Amino acid sequence: MHTDIERCVRAVRSKDARFDGWFFTAVLTTGIYCRPSCPVVPPKRENMVFHPSAAACQQAGFRACKRCRPDTSPGSPEWNQRADLVARAMRLITDGVVDREGVPGLAARLGYSTRQIERQLLAELGAGPLALARAQRAQTARLLIETTALPMAEIAFAAGFASIRTFNDTVREVYALTPSDLRTRTPRTNPAGTPAGTPGAISLRLPFRAPLNPDNLFGHLAATAVPGVEEWRDGAYRRTLRLPYGHGIAALTPRPDHIACRLTLTDLRDLPVAISRCRRLLDLDADPVAIDDQLRTDPVLAPLVDKAPGRRVPRTVDEAEFAVRAVLGQQVSTAAARTHAARLVSAHGEAVDDPEGGLTHLFPAPADLAAVDPESLAMPRTRRVTLTTLVGRLADGSLPLGVESDWPEARARLLALPGFGPWTADVIAMRALGDPDAFLPTDLGVRRAARELGLPSTPAALTARAAAWRPWRAYAVQYLWATDDHPINFLPV
Template sequence: MTEESRYEAVRSRDARFDGVFFLGVMSTGIYCRPSCPAMTPKRDNVRFHPTAAAAQRAGFRACRRCRPDAVPGSPEWDVRADVVGRAMRMIADGVVDREGVSGLALRLGYSARQLQRQLTAELGAGPVALARAQRAHTARLLLQTTSLPVTDIAFAAGFASVRQFNDTVREIYAATPSGLRAARRGGIGSVGKATVAPDTANTASASPPSAAPAGTPCAGVPLRLAYRGPLDAAALFDFLERRAVPGIEEVRHGGSGRVYRRTLTLDYGVGVAEVDEHAGGGGDHRWLAARLRLADLRDLTAAVARLRQLLDLDADPYAIAERLGADPLLGPLVTAAPGIRSPGAADPHELAVRAVLGQQVSVAAARGLTGRLVAGYGKPLPAPDGALTHLFPRAETLAGAPLEELGMPRARKDTLRAVCAALADGTVVLEPGAERAECERSLLALPGIGPWTAGYVRMRALGDPDVFLPGDAGVRHGLAAVAGAVGGAAVRGAPPVRDPGGATDAERWRPWRSYALHHLWRAAAPGPFASATRGS
């Protein structure tokens, strides 16, 4: 985009660009999202920034009306596979808070100085500033949605001290923590409601909040998970419900829709997450209500990032529809089902195991196998939470497990143990920001792992929006059905389908082939996302 096209987006209050860029207003000293409902500033007074951190670094404060820090993440970070895109995915997962800039640089294979230079040159802010902006948003979220003591909030948001927390909040929001808590409201950017507790902030150092007794999750933190554009929530929840593994996942049915629930293994403790199917908000500002119960609130940032990745909430449905909707074959599918998402994974290691269990079997069979694996090797929760009873087994545990209760062929068991051993010793690295092509090559080098499994892991565990599985029977059936429905692939100038489902014909769907895959799975069977073949 040029600066003029960005200003046109601001003039039209185009919510499609919320999170893609931010505008700082020189006359007021605040920064906003493009769709801010306030009066449009004069062009000479506007400065554009690629991230909220860059706007903050330039001295702008967050707008209290449009809450620019609460917008969905930029879809650019899902698409890009370079070091900047990988770094942004890792920062969103809380790597800088847990391991510092040196830890982030080590994971990316760069020096801290090189990483600082690259991020600053392209994003206007380095890793510390980017992580600081994220911590500030988490702090505001907790201040305005919970009655937690402010000292606990400071450490839960990732700050090293309460003094640092106070200074950052004052600088970014032009208010004290107590002022933010008192100013809570239910408008755009607010992320829930809770009773107000007295502000206990002080400038003395304190200890991080300790975990709840015996690892039991604390009272839930209410969240509103923002997304852009249309969202086919019914299809998304259908996908999750069909694959919900007993013990670690469940889908509850109620009068207002379904609630997806699951357990989480996090860095500081365990967690239980739940998300409502029914969308809230209005117009272009929509969100899914969620609740997180965490044994240690320091896991909040990572837990939110994992939920967003699982539900693919940072996707850009406008860009996807523009590319796929213009295709003669996929256009009718896109029109019939706007807002389809490509679900990711709450735990990349778990997804890799489930992909192996799903090789050459139906969705129901894969679900049963995984349930037996969880019952046999998963760690029980301190106390059951509804139908949730376990955490998914760790790769280290499964690498040496006999796996006799699964009733699988010996070769499949050997493959599962090999994958878990590679995950445990770092031969295969599945984490936010991992190098996707290298991960796929490492998986393909393992016995029993073929292109389908490696591609499926890349699509879901690593959130790659541009994966196609030409060998998948559901894809071939879906493409053949669509081609037949439109009278063959030669209509309206479409290239002929030489090999239904073949990679050659999918090239025109880049960089959104993962979404094309889901459309074809949907077309292959009567139910949404009901692939008749593999699908863990």
């Protein structure tokens, strides 16, 4: 997008928030960079240059605008809708892999050399993996400075900096302010309304591109919530998180212009990963205008989209967890699937403390489930085989499911497992792997909606009809499901 100069200039002049995160505007006369929707008077065209990432702007010597805070804009939808090497690398960088494992660890996960990774990221994003990770560390540092009362030394460590000096230099370079100045400029309460310095908790706003319809998004998460791991309480979806350095609890509340997020973490180094996973769970980096415009071209879907635009795909914070839950949900009701999952959680999940609610456990890790006696599982024998095979492959690493997964390859590996049919593989592709074009033509709810709307209801015919919805068939499924009165389609009260 950043190479289409005319389109970028029009977006900046119209202050179009839909393009926030797609590209960044660097102003030659001021040395700052902004998001397209920055409220200041747009600069002259000859003074604007465009970059594909905040990291590229920083590499070029530009500082973040203090008004529009471009480093906190929604992430680029490119990394959600693509499955190529750059997109997969960006998802891993956002998930903190470079900070934890370095560039060699990033390359190993993707199956490429470090040189190939660096070359492709530089070509498309104008910055390599280290610069991209550095930009994320700077954003994490700013968030901790502004929303907590932690000492600066602890913030530097939590944000992933190797030294206080590097932390200070980076903050000054990116924001043109010292860490202390950033804190002084911040009101005593953070944007989400929680007093700064509340022990163990961080409150923040998660931005998104409008429109966002919260009904099916939070309705689905609440209706399928596993007791002990998830709950709907006081207008918020709450759940436990298994994180690289510890665990946490996230509380997510829909607001008109943002998602209020409250995170309680055992290790603050997990903050950027927790934020990334919450954004992914709620599909907050989607481009709803582009998606809905495509689906509106179908006269059958157009009224559904116009009635409630901005539907997102409810996803997951843990791909392996969702795969297990998908097997537990095969050919049973939502209530039965929750019951099966709750039994596994109470018997094999790691206990956690939740003084603010009713969360009790982390969902069991694949290694824990791989050690379970199959005969102790209260389910049909064939499904026991399916489940034990799945968790065994997840535990030994022969079935990698993660943000870096190649979608077609992962789907093929899932279909090779006993008991895995197209529905199970595609629902995992849709909700765990994030494939925006995953489709469920055999799903009973989809077929029922298709029949009522006058669409073909047989899987083959419906798949052929849905070709016009590509590459957004996963979102079309959300609109089809929304024609039913199932609790997944309604925001809990």
